[in-house]
Amino acid sequence: MKTELNLTLNWLKPKQQKQKAFTRIKKQGLACILFACLNTIPLHSYAADPNKVIHTYFSGAETGFDPVATNDIPSSQINDSIFETLYAYDYLARPLKLIPLTAVDLPQISADGLTYTIKIKPGIYFSNDPVFKGKKRELTSYDYAYSLKRLLDPQLHSPNSWLIEGKLVGSQEFVDKSKKTGTFDYNTKFPGIETPDRYTLILRLNEKDYNLAMILAHGPTAAVAKEAIEKYKNSVGYAMANPVGTGPYLLSKWVRASRIVLTANPDYRGYTWNFKSKDFNDRKIIAEMTGKKMPQIGVVDIQIIGEAQSQWLAFKQKQLDWISLPANMVGDVIEHGELKPEYKQAGMTLSSITDLIAAYAFWNMKDPVVGGLTKDKIALRKAIMMSFSKEKYLNVLSNGVGIPLNSAIPPNIVGYDPNYQSTTPYSVRGANLLLDKYNYKVGADGYRTLPNGKPLTITYTTATSGNSAVSDFWQRSLKAIHIKFVNKTMQFPDYLKAQKQCTLQMGIQGWVADYPDGDNFLQLFYGPNTYASNFGCTAIPEFDKLYAQSKAMPAGPERQALYLKMMRILDVYAAIMPISTPYENTVIQPYIQGYKSHPMSSVIPWIYIDTTKTTNK
Known part of the structure; x- marks a missing residue:
């Protein structure tokens, strides 16, 4: 969540998600707090302007809107507009700063x-819904306890279960028992999750996990109401x-794989925009937005537009309010890191970031x-890796827009080492x-x-929406070392299922940071995560031992040393081949105020921005 991004290099296409660096979370240092805590006096039932409509797009289709069930970017962004986690990320702070959302403060x-x-x-x-029978339904600690238990429920097979699986005291025994009985009793209590009162949640861990607060800012841990799940499941x-x-926001219209319309929740408590930044480039945003009651946007109209030329045409015709430029268009719009004069003169602005994404080749x-x-x-x-030029790949497929990766951890993530080099x-x-030496004869x-x-x-497998140029590049690379290559395509849901069942031989995986720490990337290769997030079905005893040790350490030199050892093990065994991480260049229409690309996909633009264009003008 954000989350996982399952791609066969569709990450080269524009995205509505952004991710970047993070500094360690501290219990102290409570800064500007999102939503209700931004104001000393919380706002209640603030109604956004229904005449302020945002038009945007997803480049891929959604799957549905249950935080536990989904891990694709479009679904996750809708979920993050409707549901709330305990924590969130400050809109302007760089490095990233974790702040309370529904929680009073950072964890004690x-x-x-x-x-x-x-x-x-x-x-x-919670928003008004018939399931509550006309009564106001308050969010409580019991809702978070229920929602976390849903992640553990083996009958749900949540793709996000790895976030807390085995971490909470007594949870594994509870899960194992439910597997035997075939019944998962949500009323069963265990020490790992306790709710002494309506407003207190206590989580007890088997081992230290210094990323827990970040996990509690990730969409799958958002609160849902049990009544709603029981009625609509x-x-x-x-x-x-x-x-x-x-x-x-509320979901007001959904045409599957075509259009999603959100409307502002009339009962949402609201907040006052009061974010701070020392970045000189943020001064315009701060001047435009400070003091406004949020959200300002009353309607968010989202189309599913997969083709880059169609996205660009819609943007030029002001049918879209911003566009994340595909790599093959960057040179037409940007020069020397800035918009070309014709776009500047039109009042458009540019927001650029390095995404918190790692793309890598994996083998089963x-x-x-x-x-x-x-x-x-x-x-x-190793021979397959040696036949593949990352630099040529980026130049051919994305006009050089991206950074070649040597390690599993991408830039701007805690644990990234810019000096690390692959062997x-x-x-x-x-x-x-090398192939001759090991008797792979021609x-x-x-x-x-x-x-x-x-x-x-x-056999290299892609989803049907995969880029054929990627498989063509692989075929040329393997032909140079006399290896026969076959490209197989599958429907995206079948592709995901095959990954988790360890039935694919080879592919390319893109992973978007769920939280900005190297742990989130290294867990992809942890043996016990096979059939969940470990799509390469990797199981290397030395790696697994070091990963388990690192989980109990705070960020620092000692843990960094373990991270480097783990990356070296992956390299020595050729378990994966890191390929690249992309840039994202977003061009924004002149009537949009407050837009700044954020590294974390959970920071949804329409919650923080305004528009001077209204439908009644």
Whole structure:
């Protein structure tokens, strides 16, 4: 959440999500607080202007609107508009700053680091819905306890369960028992989640986890009402079509994979825009927005537009209020890091960031051809890596818009080391020599065989929306080392399912930071996360041991040393090949006020911006 971004390099397309660096969370240092805490006097039932309409787009389709069920970007952004987590990120602060949302303050953490006590603000209410039978329904600690238990419910098979799985005292025993009985009793109490009163949530951990507060700012941990879930859930247990939350917006129209319309929640408590920044470039935003009652936007009209040219045409015709430029258009609109004169003269503005995304090639480590930790299997994966030029790839497929990656952790994430270098260089000649050494012989047809003489074929799988130029680049790379290449396509839901079932042989994965710490990327290769977030089905004992140790450490030199060791292990075993992280360049229409690209996808623009263009003008 944000969340996971499952891509076969569709990350090259524009996104409505942004992510960047983070500094350590401290219990002290309560700064400007989002929503109700921004004002010393909270606002109640502030009604946004229904004549202020934002027109925007997603480049991919949504799947539904249940925080526990979804991990695609479009669905997550809608969820983040409707539901609320305990914590959020400051809109302007760079490095990123965690701040309370529905919580009163950042967590009170016990001296041993294992107990988190969280106070919830009274007077926050769910939006009016028939399920509440005309009564105001207040948000309480019980709602967060219920919502966290939904992540653990084995019958729901949440793709986000890894966020808290095994972390809370007594939770694993509770889950194991429910698996045996086939019943998950949400009324069952265990020490890991306690609610001593309506406004107090206590979480007890088996081991220290210094990323817990960030996890509680991630969309899947948002509060839902049990009554709403029970009334609207489908046969799987997800309430995908009737979201009922405490956030600033309501879902008013949904045409699947085509259009989503949000309207401002008339019962939302509101907040006053009062964010601070020392960045000179933020002075215009601060001047435009400070003191305004938020949200200002009454309607958010979102279209699903997958084709970049269609997005650009709609933007030029002012049918879209901003556009994240696809790589092949950057040179037409931007020069020397600024908008070209014609766009400046039109009053448009530019907001640019480096996304908190890592794209990497993965191999199924359980696959009989490319998987395994024996020297011949490692040699095969290394040779494939050595045949692939990241620089050429970026230049050919994205006009050089992006940064080649050497490690699993991308820039601007805690744990990133700009000096880290892979031991596996680009060298077609070296790749061929390595394959020769391990008896991958070239046959009469010009293609190599396995050491046992059987045919060698690498099957690269993409979703149907994948970029064919990516598979073409791979095919050329592997042909240079005499390896037969097959590109297989699948429907996106089937692709995701196959990843989690460890049935794909090879692919490219894009991961968007759920929280801005290297742990969020390294967990992708942790053995116990296989069939959840570990799509390469990687299981390397040395790596797993170090990862478990790192979980109990705060950010600092000692943990950083473990991160570097883990990245080196991934490199030595050729478990993955980091490829790149993209830039995002967003062009904004002149009538939009307050827009600034944010690194975290959970920071949704329309909650923080204004427009001088109204429908009644």
